[in-house]
Amino acid sequence: MNTAYTSILLLAGLLMAAPLCQAQAAARQTSAKQSVEEIPGWLIDFSNLEPEKRDTYVAHFNNAKQAYHQSQWIECIAQLAECEIIVRGNPNVWNLRASCLLEQKYFKEAEQELQRVLQVMPHDPVTIMNLANVHLACGRYEESLKLIIPLRDTLYLQHSDDELLYVLDYRALLCYLKLGQLDKVKAIASSVSPMADTPLYYYAKASMDLASGNRSEAIHNLNVVERIFANNRACIPYQRALEISGLLETAATTQTP
Numbered sequence: 448m449n450t451a452y453t454s455i456l457l458l459a460g461l462l463m464a465a466p467l468c469q470a471q472a473a474a475r476q477t478s479a480k481q482s483v484e485e486i487p488g489w490l491i492d493f494s495n496l497e498p499e500k501r502d503t504y505v506a507h508f509n510n511a512k513q514a515y516h517q518s519q520w521i522e523c524i525a526q527l528a529e530c531e532i533i534v535r536g537n538p539n540v541w542n543l544r545a546s547c548l549l550e551q552k553y554f555k556e557a558e559q560e561l562q563r564v565l566q567v568m569p570h571d572p573v574t575i576m577n578l579a580n581v582h583l584a585c586g587r588y589e590e591s592l593k594l595i596i597p598l599r600d601t602l603y604l605q606h607s608d609d610e611l612l613y614v615l616d617y618r619a620l621l622c623y624l625k626l627g628q629l630d631k632v633k634a635i636a637s638s639v640s641p642m643a644d645t646p647l648y649y650y651a652k653a654s655m656d657l658a659s660g661n662r663s664e665a666i667h668n669l670n671v672v673e674r675i676f677a678n679n680r681a682c683i684p685y686q687r688a689l690e691i692s693g694l695l696e697t698a699a700t701t702q703t704p
Contacts, residue, residue, distance in 0.1 A: 487567065489536030496534070504533045511543060520547040538564045542574055549691075554581050572598060579618060584691040588622040595619050613639070613647040614684045620651055621692045624658045646672045650685040657694040 493501060511526035524547050527540050545560035558581045564574045575598050582591035599615040616635050623631040636651035649672035656665035676682050689695060 487536070487538075489534055492536070493534050500533055504530055507533075508540070511540075515543060515547060518550070520550050523547050538567050538571075538574075542571075542577065545574075545577055549577060549580060549584070550687075552584070552691075554584050557581055572602065576615075576618075580688065580691060583618065583622060583688070584693075586625070586693075588625045592619060592622045595622070610645055610681070613645045614688075617647055617650055617654075617685055618688050621654060621688060621694070624654060624694070625692065646676055646682050646685050649675075650682075650689065654689060654692075654694055 493504065496504070507526045507529040511523045511530070514520075514523035514526060524544055527544050530537065530540055541560045541564050545557040545564070548554075548557035548560065558578065561574055561578045561581065564571060565578070568574060575594050579591045579594040579598075582588070582594070595615055595618050599612060599619070602615070603612060616638070620632055620635040623629075623635070632651075632655065636648075636655060639645060639648045639651075641648050649668045653665040653668040653672075656662070656668065672685075673682060
């Protein structure tokens with residue numbers, strides 16, 4: 448294997464976009480079996496840069512990922528812009544920028560970025576998850592389910608991490624709640640016990656409480672799950688999905704004074 452090809456494969460591993468949660472990161476798989484003909488043009492352009500510029504590019508991208516995990520959305524987008532000054536066309540840049548736009552509730556702009564990614568990586572699980580989030584945030588619950596359910600089935604057959612499947616289950620649960628399909632909501636909620644090593648049980652209960660107007664019980668369950676998983680980031684994808692679903696705002700505005 449020639450040096451240029453080796454450096455391209457190493458870069459592909461480095462430039463995996465920071466997803467919405469650690470569980471989603473497990474879904475990203477970079478194939479080391481690509482032929483030279485399958486290598487995208489932006490990676491070839493990168494390999495032709497001077498070593499200093501390659502190092503600068505990777506540094507900016509790593510800074511962007513760090514800023515994302517620190518919820519510094521504007522700084523993340525700024526670092527990604529620096530990447531594109533050096534080399535354009537990296538779909539991981541678009542995906543990470545879409546994640547930031549989604550966090551800032553720029554849903555239309557996030558969707559545009561994600562559609563760009565899907566044109567070159569149509570089966571990328573992180574992109575599909577992010578687009579499902581956009582649909583959820585925009586009230587397009589059936590469209591969100593059309594992405595979530597097939598993706599979950601695919602990842603299940605690939606023996607993906609259980610927590611990743613739980614995260615997808617929770618997003619489906621939120622969509623079913625919004626659609627009033629309570630039988631499917633209850634099926635997901637009853638699929639895990641409070642002893643399971645996942646926040647799904649408590650977030651499912653909290654979401655059902657919010658939907659029924661029982662905000663105090665919902666807050667209790669959210670406080671419990673935060674204490675149980677206080678030392679890791681497991682709650683992050685659930686909390687963000689809950690926030691973009693609008694259930695928290697709806698419960699707050701309909702609560703009796």
